[in-house]
Every structure is written in C-alpha cells, then in structure tokens.
Amino acid sequence: MLAMDFRGPKRVRAVQKPMPEIKHPEDAIVRILRTCICGSDLHLYNGNVPDTRVGMTFGHEFVGEIVEIGSEVTNVKVGDRVMVPFNIACGRCIFCKQGMFGNCHESNSEATAVGGFLGYAHTGGGHNGGQAEYARVPYANFGPTLIPEGMSLDDAVLLTDITPTGYQAAEMAGIQPGDTVVVFGAGPVGIMAARCCWLFGAGRVIIIDKEDYRLEFAKNFAKCEAYNFESDMDDPVMFLKKTTDWIGADACIDAVGAEAAGNAMQTITGRKLLLQAGSATALHWAINSVRKGGVVSIVGVYGPTDNLVPIGNMINKGITMRGNQASVKRHLPRLIDHVMNGILKPSELITHRIPLEEVADGYRMFSAKLDNIIKPVLIPPTANS
Amino acid sequence: MKKTAKDFAHIPGWGIDNDPKNEPTYPNRHRTGEEHDGRSWVRPTQQVLDREVLHSIERPDYTAVVGNSVPPSGLSGVIRRFAFKYSENSYLHWLPLLMADKVNVVEGILDDFAHGTVPNIFVEKGYKAEWKHSPQTLVLKLAAFTAVTAGTILWLSSGDKKKPVRRSRY
Numbered sequence: 001m002l003a004m005d006f007r008g009p010k011r012v013r014a015v016q017k018p019m020p021e022i023k024h025p026e027d028a029i030v031r032i033l034r035t036c037i038c039g040s041d042l043h044l045y046n047g048n049v050p051d052t053r054v055g056m057t058f059g060h061e062f063v064g065e066i067v068e069i070g071s072e073v074t075n076v077k078v079g080d081r082v083m084v085p086f087n088i089a090c091g092r093c094i095f096c097k098q099g100m101f102g103n104c105h106e107s108n109s110e111a112t113a114v115g116g117f118l119g120y121a122h123t124g125g126g127h128n129g130g131q132a133e134y135a136r137v138p139y140a141n142f143g144p145t146l147i148p149e150g151m152s153l154d155d156a157v158l159l160t161d162i163t164p165t166g167y168q169a170a171e172m173a174g175i176q177p178g179d180t181v182v183v184f185g186a187g188p189v190g191i192m193a194a195r196c197c198w199l200f201g202a203g204r205v206i207i208i209d210k211e212d213y214r215l216e217f218a219k220n221f222a223k224c225e226a227y228n229f230e231s232d233m234d235d236p237v238m239f240l241k242k243t244t245d246w247i248g249a250d251a252c253i254d255a256v257g258a259e260a261a262g263n264a265m266q267t268i269t270g271r272k273l274l275l276q277a278g279s280a281t282a283l284h285w286a287i288n289s290v291r292k293g294g295v296v297s298i299v300g301v302y303g304p305t306d307n308l309v310p311i312g313n314m315i316n317k318g319i320t321m322r323g324n325q326a327s328v329k330r331h332l333p334r335l336i337d338h339v340m341n342g343i344l345k346p347s348e349l350i351t352h353r354i355p356l357e358e359v360a361d362g363y364r365m366f367s368a369k370l371d372n373i374i375k376p377v378l379i380p381p382t383a384n385s
Numbered sequence: 386m387k388k389t390a391k392d393f394a395h396i397p398g399w400g401i402d403n404d405p406k407n408e409p410t411y412p413n414r415h416r417t418g419e420e421h422d423g424r425s426w427v428r429p430t431q432q433v434l435d436r437e438v439l440h441s442i443e444r445p446d447y448t449a450v451v452g453n454s455v456p457p458s459g460l461s462g463v464i465r466r467f468a469f470k471y472s473e474n475s476y477l478h479w480l481p482l483l484m485a486d487k488v489n490v491v492e493g494i495l496d497d498f499a500h501g502t503v504p505n506i507f508v509e510k511g512y513k514a515e516w517k518h519s520p521q522t523l524v525l526k527l528a529a530f531t532a533v534t535a536g537t538i539l540w541l542s543s544g545d546k547k548k549p550v551r552r553s554r555y
C-alpha cells in the first residue's frame with residue numbers, strides 16, 4: 001500500500017509499504033478515505049519530538065472504511081464508515097473511565113506522560129498513522145465512531161481532531177457569559193477554538209496571528225476580532241491590556257504550541273537549538289495578558305522537556321492553567337449534533353486537497369503557509385475505488 | 386450595559402453549551418476514586434510482541450497494545466535502548482533520544498543507498514510546491530546554499546592553511 005514515510009527533518013515521501021496487520025484481538029484495519037496534515041504533524045516534521053524514527057508513517061486525523069476486524073471486535077463491522085479519534089483509548093483504565101480519553105494508560109508503552117496517538121512518534125506509542133491507504137486502529141470497540149448518514153467525509157475527518165480540540169480549548173477556558181477570550185494562533189485549531197468560544201457564551205473573542213490571510217479567514221468563519229501581532233501592535237500584551245481597559249482578558253487560549261514565532265530568544269532556544277521543548281512565545285503572552293484570577297487554556301503542543309514561561313506571574317496573578325490533548329471521543333456526540341444541526345461547519349476550513357502521492361508538497365505548503373493554506377486533506381489513491 | 390443573547394443573534398449557537406458548572410477544572414471532577422486502588426482495572430488482552438518495543442521505566446510492563454511502527458535498530462537503536470534506561474524525568478532519557486533521531490537520519494540515507502535508491506531530496510523536501518507558490522524563497526535558499534558550498538570549497542582548496550599548533554604536554 002502507499003504510505004507517507006518520514007526520512008528526517010523536513011523530508012518525507014510517499015512509498016509502498018506492507019499492509020498493516022491485526023496485532024491484537026481488538027484491532028481493526030481501516031481503508032482510508034480522507035486524512036489530514038495537522039499542526040501537530042509539523043512538530044514531528046521539523047524534528048522537534050524526541051524518538052521520531054525514520055520510516056514511520058504519520059497521520060492522526062482520518063476517516064475510512066473498516067476492512068478487517070480482530071476476534072474481539074463487536075462494536076463495528078467490515079464495511080462500516082468510521083471517524084477515528086486521534087487518541088488511542090482503551091475505554092476501561094481509570095483515566096478513560098473519567099472521560100480522559102487523551103490520557104489512556106493502555107496505549108503508549110514508551111511514555112507515561114503521553115497517551116497513545118496514531119502516527120505520532122514513538123513518544124506517542126510508536127503506532128503507524130493514517131497518511132496511508134490503510135491503517136491499523138487499536139481498541140476498535142471503543143474509538144472508531146460511525147459517520148452518521150448525511151454527514152460529509154470532509155466534516156467527519158475534521159471531527160477526529162481539530163474540531164474537538166478547538167471545542168475543548170474553549171471548554172477548558174471556563175468561559176462564563178460575557179467573558180472576553182483571546183485565542184493565540186489562527187490555524188485550524190485556533191480558528192475552531194474562537195468559533196466554539198461563542199457556544200459557551202463568550203462576549204468578545206479576539207484572535208491573534210501573523211498571517212493576514214488566516215486572520216481574514218478567522219474573522220469570517222469565527223465571527224471574531226482578528227489582529228496581526230507583527231503589524232497591528234508592538235507588544236501583544238500591551239495591546240491586549242489596552243483593549244480590555246487595562247485589566248486583561250478573562251481567558252487566553254494557546255493554540256500555537258512549540259512552533260511559535262514572535263520572540264527571537266524563544267525561537268532560537270526552542271526551535272533551532274532545541275534547548276527547550278519548543279518556542280513558548282504564545283504561552284508566555286497568554287500568561288501575561290490574562291487578567292488576575294483568569295484562565296489560561298493550552299492546547300498548543302510542546303515537547304516532553306522544559307519550556308521558559310513566566311511561572312511566577314501565574315502565582316502572582318492567581319491564574320488557573322489547564323491543558324490537555326483533546327478527549328475526542330467524549331466530545332463526539334455533542335459535536336456530531338452541532339454539525340448535523342448546521343451550528344458548526346468544520347469542512348469550510350479545508351482549502352487544499354492533495355493526492356497522497358504528493359505528501360511532501362502538502363507538508364511543505366502547510367508548514368511554510370503557502371498558497372493561503374488553512375487545512376490540507378490528503379486523498380489516498382484507493383479512496384476512490 | 387450587559388449584553389444578552391439578542392446581541393449575538395448573528396452567531397449560530399451562541400451560548401448553547403453554556404453551563405454554570407463549567408468552571409475551569411471541568412470535567413476532571415468526574416473522579417471515580419479508583420485512582421486510590423492503583424492499577425486495578427481489568428486489563429485488555431496483552432498484545433503479543435512481534436518486534437522489539439522499548440517501554441518507559443515509569444511503568445512496570447507494556448501497555449496492552451503497542452505500536453506497529455519501526456523497532457529500534459543500528460547505532461540509533463543502541464542509543465535509544467540506553468535512553469530507555471532512564472525515566473521520563475531525566476535528561477538522560479530525552480537528550481539521547483534527540484541524538485538518536487539525528488543518527489537515524491544518516492542511517493536512513495545509507496539504507497536508501499544500500500537498497501539502490503538515491504533519495505530525491507528536492508521532492509522529499511516539497512520544493513516542487515515551494516517553487517510553484519514561493520519561488521523567491523527557494524531561490525534565496527539555493528543562493529545561500531551555493532554561497533556556503535562555494536566558500537567551503539575555496540577555503541578547503543586554498544592550500545597554505547596554518548597547521549594547528551600542537552600544545553606540548555607537560
């Protein structure tokens with residue numbers, strides 16, 4: 001089968017690989033119909049996540065058709081069309097029982113601080129991912145969710161990660177009616193987070209990025225205010241203080257993570273020299289621009305070591321900080337309703353459809369923000385058969 | 386003046402998920418108390434290992450399912466095995482893993498050659514797309530690369546480089 005193949009930082013290709021096999025009685029094999037490249041893949045692509053091995057297949061956002069099931073799989077059957085949450089969750093460990101499906105304790109041998117993810121380095125459990133024609137999906141009784149009649153594959157594939165992630169970013173911000181929320185990052189995740197803040201009753205939503213085309217898109221899609229931190233302001237923290245009558249925002253969301261721009265010291269130590277687990281510029285700004293007693297909600301991803309952030313200010317301002325990998329499966333019932341009722345239209349984020357054969361171009365375009373890209377979808381050759 | 390739902394009529398779904406219980410620690414308060422019983426759940430069937438899998442020493446055994454991606458191999462594998470002797474709390478875990486990743490890239494290129502493949506760096510780096518959508522960036526990169534290469538060649542071929550002075554030991 002054709003699959004994405006990691007060769008080293010900023011080097012990927014599409015090659016023929018052996019078909020995935022059932023390795024566990026609760027596994028399923030899925031023929032992939034749509035699969036995305038995510039901001040999280042960029043951390044791997046750039047070589048910033050330890051234990052990213054040459055020869056791995058990435059891809060944690062995909063939908064497809066079940067073509068084979070293990071002997072203990074009863075919840076899905078061959079022929080079912082499913083969305084596959086990016087986190088691998090057993091559904092029965094103490095963390096899964098609490099709905100923390102992004103923190104399962106039975107899916108990642110390699111790290112205890114990280115749940116198991118599809119296609120996310122060996123630090124994420126070493127599971128080959130879905131940027132391929134077929135993928136092995138563990139715990140098929142629990143994760144894969146039927147795509148409801150009438151839902152497009154494009155909407156469905158965006159329910160496997162970025163829609164639940166944006167939603168959880170807003171949820172973790174503890175928004176109360178009328179709150180002012182600032183979202184750092186106008187990538188797919190940040191744009192969806194800004195959109196979801198309104199569902200929780202936000203009174204004002206502001207998004208910050210440096211790409212004008214993304215800010216323009218966010219303004220329309222998420223109906224929020226949008227500002228460019230490079231051209232609209234000298235210092236984002238001063239700007240946000242001023243626009244909130246010198247109090248600060250009620251909540252700030254970091255939807256950028258390790259690849260943040262905007263501060264040379266953070267960029268050099270975090271992205272070039274790998275002296276920290278990525279550049280923490282957005283998180284730094286979030287902590288400093290939230291009001292006293294406010295909430296910082298982090299969905300931007302960082303590596304497993306340390307980051308330079310003003311933790312003293314968290315204490316002095318009495319900030320609550322929360323973060324997590326989105327618990328996709330927990331959000332799906334509600335988000336499926338929102339999509340079916342027309343409240344959310346995730347597929348509008350898709351700007352590019354790229355054949356899997358051209359996966360290297362897809363990565364370059366998404367990483368370098370070429371051709372006004374927001375969200376690229378890869379289409380495997382067998383998707384149309 | 387306090388805004389009401391009417392002010393947000395233009396935003397589909399405004400406030401529909403507002404929930405007074407949504408204080409910031411939501412939803413982790415759904416604790417069951419079972420944490421206090423340790424690893425007490427009925428575990429899924431253990432996957433039979435068909436390749437070498439490294440496991441964090443912050444757990445006593447493998448998770449019930451393990452990944453199906455590449456096992457450790459070669460020199461990078463030796464470094465990874467060393468790293469997994471240390472806990473996730475230690476730099477001796479993460480820094481060697483980052484080093485192993487670099488070694489692994491060289492191994493990947495050698496492996497390509499061993500299989501008669503010359504890696505097509507231009508394609509793998511997605512320069513085709515960059516050439517199409519941002520040719521000036523690519524030209525700048527190539528110019529910088531050429532300058533550095535030419536400079537290095539000139540320097541290496543300039544002949545009378547001073548021999549490094551050897552410090553006498555005493």
Ligand SMILES: NC(=O)c1ccc[n+]([C@@H]2O[C@H](COP(=O)([O-])OP(=O)(O)OC[C@H]3O[C@@H](n4cnc5c(N)ncnc54)[C@H](O)[C@@H]3O)[C@@H](O)[C@H]2O)c1
Pocket residue numbers: 038039040041042043161162165184185186187188189190208209210211214229255256257258259260261262281282298299300301302324325326
């Ligand atoms: N927690 C989760 O479950 C989860 C799931 C998916 C993605 N993520 C993470 O969310 C983040 C965003 O993902 P994405 O797909 O939207 O990525 P993306 O790369 O498309 O978007 C990131 C955006 O941030 C902007 N940016 C850079 N520096 C900034 C700064 N200092 N302030 C404000 N904006 C800045 C970039 O211009 C870009 O538009 C990534 O870190 C990704 O790993 C987390």
Ligand SMILES: [Zn+2]
Pocket residue numbers: 038039040041060061086161162
């Ligand atoms: Zn993702």
Ligand SMILES: [Zn+2]
Pocket residue numbers: 089090091092093094095096097103104105106
């Ligand atoms: Zn679990």
